[in-house]
Amino acid sequence: MTKPNASKSLLSKVLYGAKQIAIMLVVFTLFSAALDLWRSKDIPTDNLPDLKAMTLNGEPVDILAMSYQEPVLLYFWGTWCPVCSFVSPSVDIMASQYSVVTVAMNSGSDEKLSQYLKHKQYDFPVVNDKKGLLSRDFSVNVTPTLMVIKDGELQFYTSGFTSLPGMWWRMLLA
Incomplete structure (x- = not known):
């Protein structure tokens, strides 16, 4: 007792x-x-850079135009980034439900990046930023970096580890 x-x-x-x-x-x-x-602090919330590019699958993306239809999760990452290996699976899940565009920073050739994506079984759209020019336009210095863009304006910004609930929360509030 x-x-x-x-x-x-x-x-x-x-x-x-x-x-x-x-x-x-x-x-x-x-x-x-x-x-x-x-x-x-150095990232503008409006007048964002115009990100028009082709994904590895040959599909054109226009982040600003897409953001006027629904919020867009913009994910800057790298194959060499250890934290990205924890965040990318959540981004892949988000891509099945929301507009997601990812930018692979300094991650090698299209072939090498495609092999990496196939090995990891990621289906999210990827723009290969071989020289880091797109990330520089967005003032991204840390990976992973996630941005939520709605109606051409930056609604949310976070870098480092972000959980799946954190991503959902940001997309729902945008």
Whole structure:
């Protein structure tokens, strides 16, 4: 039989642990938001660069035109980026439900990039930014970087690890 004091002690420990986790999540969220604001200070929210390009599959993309139909998730990444290997599967899931365009930064030739995508089984549309010119136009210095563009304006910007719920949340709010 459990003593009443023992169950109160366990309950108070669980509540204390839950409180600490909640505090850490709030601090992490605030820190992450502040970091995103600081990193995005040089990125204009309107008058965005005109990204018209061809995907590896030969399909033309026009980010600004697409953004007037629905929000577009624009994902800057690289095959060489370790964090991108955790974010890209979520972007692939998002691409099955939303307009997504990805820009592979400095990731080699079209053939090499196509082999990488096939190996990873990614189906998202990819623009190969072999020399990093597109990423420079968007002032992207960190990978991965995700932007949500709606009606020709930058609605959300984040860099580093982003979860699938975080991507969904940003797309729904755009």
